[in-house]
Amino acid sequence: MNNRKPTVGRLNLPQETETPLTAFETPVGTALYLYNRSIDSIQASTIGQDYLVYRYGASDLTFAVCDGVGQSFMGDLAARLLGNFLIDWLWDTPKPKNAEEFAQAVVGALNGFTPTSGPKIAEYELPSHLPPILVQALDNQRRYGSESMFVAGRLALGGSDPWVALCWLGDSPVAAIDIDGKLVDLGPKGHTSERWNATTGVKGEVHTWVGSGKHVARVAGYTDGLGLTHAPTDAELARLMEEWRQNPPSDDASLFDVRLAPSLQTIGAVEAPPTLASDATRPIEIDGLRQPVTTMQPLEGIPPGKPTVEGWRPLVSKKDKSELNLDDIARLGDLSTQQQYRVWQQAALLGLTSAALAMLMLERLIAEEEARKKKPD
Numbered sequence: 001m002n003n004r005k006p007t008v009g010r011l012n013l014p015q016e017t018e019t020p021l022t023a024f025e026t027p028v029g030t031a032l033y034l035y036n037r038s039i040d041s042i043q044a045s046t047i048g049q050d051y052l053v054y055r056y057g058a059s060d061l062t063f064a065v066c067d068g069v070g071q072s073f074m075g076d077l078a079a080r081l082l083g084n085f086l087i088d089w090l091w092d093t094p095k096p097k098n099a100e101e102f103a104q105a106v107v108g109a110l111n112g113f114t115p116t117s118g119p120k121i122a123e124y125e126l127p128s129h130l131p132p133i134l135v136q137a138l139d140n141q142r143r144y145g146s147e148s149m150f151v152a153g154r155l156a157l158g159g160s161d162p163w164v165a166l167c168w169l170g171d172s173p174v175a176a177i178d179i180d181g182k183l184v185d186l187g188p189k190g191h192t193s194e195r196w197n198a199t200t201g202v203k204g205e206v207h208t209w210v211g212s213g214k215h216v217a218r219v220a221g222y223t224d225g226l227g228l229t230h231a232p233t234d235a236e237l238a239r240l241m242e243e244w245r246q247n248p249p250s251d252d253a254s255l256f257d258v259r260l261a262p263s264l265q266t267i268g269a270v271e272a273p274p275t276l277a278s279d280a281t282r283p284i285e286i287d288g289l290r291q292p293v294t295t296m297q298p299l300e301g302i303p304p305g306k307p308t309v310e311g312w313r314p315l316v317s318k319k320d321k322s323e324l325n326l327d328d329i330a331r332l333g334d335l336s337t338q339q340q341y342r343v344w345q346q347a348a349l350l351g352l353t354s355a356a357l358a359m360l361m362l363e364r365l366i367a368e369e370e371a372r373k374k375k376p377d
Helices: 039-044 075-091 099-122 132-144 234-246 337-349 355-374
Strands: 009-012 019-025 030-036 050-056 060-068 147-156 163-169 174-178 195-197 201-203 207-212 216-222 253-259
Touching: 009 075, 019 234, 030 050, 030 234, 050 075, 050 253, 060 075, 060 216, 060 253, 075 099, 075 147, 075 195, 099 163, 099 201, 099 207, 147 216, 163 174, 163 216, 234 253
Parallel strands: none
Antiparallel strands: 009 050, 019 030, 030 253, 050 060, 060 147, 147 163, 147 195, 163 207, 174 216, 195 201, 216 253
């Protein structure tokens, strides 16, 4: 019987169901991942907007964690198209000279993908049973486009010059941790106004980081549905899994977290788990000995707004994701206000648009109706 583990592979997590926190051994390191739909999606039995995919080989790994924009047309579709494209493009990308060159390459690649992704949005078939009024509303969204934010990366750990390149667009958090458990300052954090449109390309600034892989012990990318502003400790991940059994998150949540050189400091543990105690699993050379810095602290006991590890600036706070021009995506013609109410309620129930967008539209319609009533005859 052959018990050898595969040296190459890829995995994409399903968007229509939950994937609990799972560990998978790759030649590069231990990959941890999870996917949890929002409570609204679970109750309505609809697909999630996040998408997680990764690819690995003997000394390389690429990953993408994509957060589909619910206010666009089928944000889950943009997330899938984007994630699948990114991991294969990153796989073939040579080592960038610096972060600026890498950012230009990412922008060029994403904009160059739109001739392929745009027609897929235009040709996407809506369910045949939908009422014409709902088809009209969704086609108006389609003209705006399908959008997603993302965090992605390439870990190239073979040879004498291993390197790591990370890129992100939007507010999905990303973290790199060195062998002492110290978070690496990756630079500016993203914003919800930054996203990729499958028809028109990149909106906003693509953020990047390029550095040596010799001392990187852990890389994590995740969506804001985790509700954390710092790299999660193992204890926090276990706590979230337990909480979500009874109370799913209010937003879709997904995480990819690869451990290259696990230690007390890099996982935020009080005691090293037996399976992580050996250095034999480290795929990269660690030069010299270092004194550990302050370990990562669990969520409890940390004052609000204080960075969990010295040298890491807090991530941006969660922003309202309703920055689209709603007039562009929801012109419903000459329908009555009551008819428009029903359109948005039905769209949310069917999972064809996000509950957040439906609520925004309903609030807007109510405000407009109240304003009309106050006008003098």
